[in-house]
Amino acid sequence: MRTEDLLAAIATGLWRWDNASGTVTLDAEAARLLGLPAEPTTLAESAVRSRFHPVDWNEINGVVNLAVAEGTLAEARLRIMDEEGRLLRTVRSRSKPVVDGDNYTLFGTLQEVAEQQPGSAARTPVTGDWRRSREAFLLDAGRALAEARSTAEVLRVAASLSMPGFSPDGLAVFGAGGGRIRIIGHHGHNAGDMGPFSDMPLDMDYPAAEVVRTGRAIYLPSPEEYRRRYPASWSLAQRFERRSWAFLPLIVAGRTMGAWMAGFAHPVGFTPDERSVLTTVARMLAQALARAGIAESERELSQGLQRAMMPTLGPEIPGMKVAARYVPTGGGLQVGGDWYDMIPLPNGRIALVIGDVQGHDVHAAGLMGQLRIALRAYASEGHRPDAVLSRASRFLHGITGTYAPDDHISPRFATCLYIEADPATGILDIARAGHPDPAVRMADGTVLVRPTAGGLPLGIDPDTDYPTTRLVLEPGETIMICTDGLIETGGHDLDTGWARLRAILEGHAGDNLEKLADTLVAAVHGPSSHYTTGPVGERREDDIALLLLCREALDDSLEPGTLPSVGDRGRRTALTVAQAEPERIAGVRLQVRDLLHDWTGSEQVDSAVLMVSEMVTNVLVHTDGDALLVAEVTGRPRRLRVEVADASDELPHRRRPGEMASSGRGLMLMEMLADAWGVDPRGEGKSIWFELYEVEGPDTGAEAAPGAGPAA
Structure with a gap:
C-alpha cells in the first residue's frame, strides 16, 4: 500500500508550502480537508488562505516564523471555512520547515480533529483568555526589562517574570566567551546548587552549551527526554526534580552571547504559543543584557578616566585645608571637560586650578x-599665574586650531581660574580666563563673591593677557571656586545660582570642610552616592568641579579642618579697580552692600555705597592710577571703615560746585554722611577714608551716629 493511501485511510493529508514561489501543493486527502475536490492539486497561497479562518491565518504566520527560527516543528490548530464563511471542520497541522537562504519550504500533514465544546476548560493555542494574558505579560516584561540599568537589575526582572499558565520555578542565564559558558545569574536555586554549572567547556554535552554552539532553542518536555538526549549531564539536573526544561539562545545582532534556561516543576508540552512566549522573552532578555553590559562598560571606562585624570589632594598645606569634588554629567560616558588640580610650586607656595573644557564628551x-x-x-616651571594662563591658552589654541575641515571636530575653548596661594600669609594671586569669580566665606559667616580681573577663555586668542588680582585670605576664611555646573544647574542663572550657594555657605558655620563640599553638591542634585570623592546623584545637566580652601582660624579651641562659627569676628574685603575697568564700580557697590548685608540701618548702607562710589570714581577721573579699596567691619557696636588709596600725591580739596556741575561734591557728601572721614598722605600717593558707626536698635539711619565731622 502506498504511503498516501495509508495516510488517507486515517484522514491525514500531505501538503507542501513553497514560500519562494507562493504556491501550496496538496494531495487528495489534504484537498478534501480544505473543502476542495478530493484530488491532488497545486494552488496559489491566496487560494489556500481563503479556506482558513482569518484569525487562524494570522496566528500561523507567527508559528511558522518561530519554527523557522528554531528549526523545530510548526504545529497549529486551524479552522476550515466554506465559501459562505461557515465553519466546515477543524484540522491540526504539523509541518517541518526546510530553510534555503531567506526562503523556506514547509512539508507537513493535515489531520481532522474533534470540535472543542463550548465552555470547555481547554483552550486552543490561538484563542481565549490565555492569549490575552500572554500579550499583557509580554508588554509588562518588555517594559520592565527596558528600564533595567544593570545586569543585576535585568536578572532580578527575569526572576520576577510570571508567565501566564506555565511560570518556571528556576532560571539561569549563561554567558559565553573564550570557549566556555559561565552562569552570570540564577534564580530558584540554593547557594552552591549551581556550582557544577558555573564554568563549563563549550563542547560539553549540556543543553545550554549546545544552544550557544548552534544558536537554536532546545525544549525538553520530560525527564525521559532530557535523559535520552543528554545522558552525560542528566545526573547534574536530576537532583532538582524538575519536569520540563527550555534552553533558549540569547542573540544580539546575529551573535549568540549566551543562553537562558527556564526549568518547570510541572510538565510543559511547549506548544507553539508557549514557545513563542519563551522566544520573545529570550530576545528581550538578550537585548536588556546587552544594553546593561554596554552601560556597565561605559561606567567602568568613565571611572577609569576619572581616576586617571582627577588628581588626589595632597600633601597637606600647613595652616590650610582643602576639599574637592568632581561630579560627572551622568549621561553616556560619565566624563567631561571639568577638572581641578592642586600643584606644589617651587617657591613653597601652592597652586589651585579649576577649569572647564567646552563639551561633555570623550x-x-x-x-x-x-x-x-x-x-x-x-606652574612647576615657576611662572606667575598670568604667565601660566597665557602659555596654556597658546597651547590649547595650538592643539585645537589645527584640525582639518574633514575631521568634523570644531575648535574648543576652556575656562579656567588659577590661584597661587601663600600658606604663611594667606595671600592669593588669582588669574582668571572666562571662569566664574570665586566666593569667600568670611570668619563671621558673611559670603562675598569676589570680582577678579580676567581675560578670554583659553584657546580663543593665543595672545590674550590675563591680569592678576591679589586677595588676602584671612584666618577663618574659606574661598570657594567651582565650575558653572554647580551654579547654573536646576534652571538657575548666574545670579540666582550664586544666591543659592551663598545661603548654603552661610548656613554651614562650624561644619567640617569635607561635609560642606558634600552639602554644596547635594543641595544642587539631591541625595546621592558614588562621587569621584564622595556621593553622586542621578543624571546631571552639567559636570561639576568644586574646590574649597580654608585658612585655619587662629582660635586654638577649634578642631583642625573646621570652619569658625558666626560671632563677633570682623570682616574685611579689598579689591582694585583699574583705570581701564570703570565698569567695575558697579561691582564695588555690590561688594559694599554684601559686606553690610546684616547692618542695622539701611540708610547708612545707602550712604556707604554712595560715598564709596564717589571715592572710587574720583580716583579714576582725577588721577592716572588704579583705585585700591579696603573695607572692614569690626567691633561691637560695629564700625565700618572704608579706605580708597591711589598713587597720586595731589590731595583733594573742597570745591563749591554750581547747580549744574557734574562733579565736585565728594567731600561735601562725606561731611554730610560719614561719622568720621579724612585724607592720609602716604609715601607714594594718599588714602581717603571714612567711618560709619552702626546704630543699635530700630532702623534710624546715620543721623544719630556719634563723632560725625571731618577729621582731615
Whole structure:
C-alpha cells in the first residue's frame, strides 16, 4: 500500500508550502480537508488562505516564523471555512520547515480533529483568555526589562517574570566567551546548587552549551527526554526534580552571547504559543543584557578616566585645608571637560586650578587631560599665574586650531581660574580666563563673591593677557571656586545660582570642610552616592568641579579642618579697580552692600555705597592710577571703615560746585554722611577714608551716629 493511501485511510493529508514561489501543493486527502475536490492539486497561497479562518491565518504566520527560527516543528490548530464563511471542520497541522537562504519550504500533514465544546476548560493555542494574558505579560516584561540599568537589575526582572499558565520555578542565564559558558545569574536555586554549572567547556554535552554552539532553542518536555538526549549531564539536573526544561539562545545582532534556561516543576508540552512566549522573552532578555553590559562598560571606562585624570589632594598645606569634588554629567560616558588640580610650586607656595573644557564628551575629556598636564608643567616651571594662563591658552589654541575641515571636530575653548596661594600669609594671586569669580566665606559667616580681573577663555586668542588680582585670605576664611555646573544647574542663572550657594555657605558655620563640599553638591542634585570623592546623584545637566580652601582660624579651641562659627569676628574685603575697568564700580557697590548685608540701618548702607562710589570714581577721573579699596567691619557696636588709596600725591580739596556741575561734591557728601572721614598722605600717593558707626536698635539711619565731622 502506498504511503498516501495509508495516510488517507486515517484522514491525514500531505501538503507542501513553497514560500519562494507562493504556491501550496496538496494531495487528495489534504484537498478534501480544505473543502476542495478530493484530488491532488497545486494552488496559489491566496487560494489556500481563503479556506482558513482569518484569525487562524494570522496566528500561523507567527508559528511558522518561530519554527523557522528554531528549526523545530510548526504545529497549529486551524479552522476550515466554506465559501459562505461557515465553519466546515477543524484540522491540526504539523509541518517541518526546510530553510534555503531567506526562503523556506514547509512539508507537513493535515489531520481532522474533534470540535472543542463550548465552555470547555481547554483552550486552543490561538484563542481565549490565555492569549490575552500572554500579550499583557509580554508588554509588562518588555517594559520592565527596558528600564533595567544593570545586569543585576535585568536578572532580578527575569526572576520576577510570571508567565501566564506555565511560570518556571528556576532560571539561569549563561554567558559565553573564550570557549566556555559561565552562569552570570540564577534564580530558584540554593547557594552552591549551581556550582557544577558555573564554568563549563563549550563542547560539553549540556543543553545550554549546545544552544550557544548552534544558536537554536532546545525544549525538553520530560525527564525521559532530557535523559535520552543528554545522558552525560542528566545526573547534574536530576537532583532538582524538575519536569520540563527550555534552553533558549540569547542573540544580539546575529551573535549568540549566551543562553537562558527556564526549568518547570510541572510538565510543559511547549506548544507553539508557549514557545513563542519563551522566544520573545529570550530576545528581550538578550537585548536588556546587552544594553546593561554596554552601560556597565561605559561606567567602568568613565571611572577609569576619572581616576586617571582627577588628581588626589595632597600633601597637606600647613595652616590650610582643602576639599574637592568632581561630579560627572551622568549621561553616556560619565566624563567631561571639568577638572581641578592642586600643584606644589617651587617657591613653597601652592597652586589651585579649576577649569572647564567646552563639551561633555570623550574629546572634551581628552583635551582636559592634555590641558591639565600643560598647566602643571608651566606652574612647576615657576611662572606667575598670568604667565601660566597665557602659555596654556597658546597651547590649547595650538592643539585645537589645527584640525582639518574633514575631521568634523570644531575648535574648543576652556575656562579656567588659577590661584597661587601663600600658606604663611594667606595671600592669593588669582588669574582668571572666562571662569566664574570665586566666593569667600568670611570668619563671621558673611559670603562675598569676589570680582577678579580676567581675560578670554583659553584657546580663543593665543595672545590674550590675563591680569592678576591679589586677595588676602584671612584666618577663618574659606574661598570657594567651582565650575558653572554647580551654579547654573536646576534652571538657575548666574545670579540666582550664586544666591543659592551663598545661603548654603552661610548656613554651614562650624561644619567640617569635607561635609560642606558634600552639602554644596547635594543641595544642587539631591541625595546621592558614588562621587569621584564622595556621593553622586542621578543624571546631571552639567559636570561639576568644586574646590574649597580654608585658612585655619587662629582660635586654638577649634578642631583642625573646621570652619569658625558666626560671632563677633570682623570682616574685611579689598579689591582694585583699574583705570581701564570703570565698569567695575558697579561691582564695588555690590561688594559694599554684601559686606553690610546684616547692618542695622539701611540708610547708612545707602550712604556707604554712595560715598564709596564717589571715592572710587574720583580716583579714576582725577588721577592716572588704579583705585585700591579696603573695607572692614569690626567691633561691637560695629564700625565700618572704608579706605580708597591711589598713587597720586595731589590731595583733594573742597570745591563749591554750581547747580549744574557734574562733579565736585565728594567731600561735601562725606561731611554730610560719614561719622568720621579724612585724607592720609602716604609715601607714594594718599588714602581717603571714612567711618560709619552702626546704630543699635530700630532702623534710624546715620543721623544719630556719634563723632560725625571731618577729621582731615
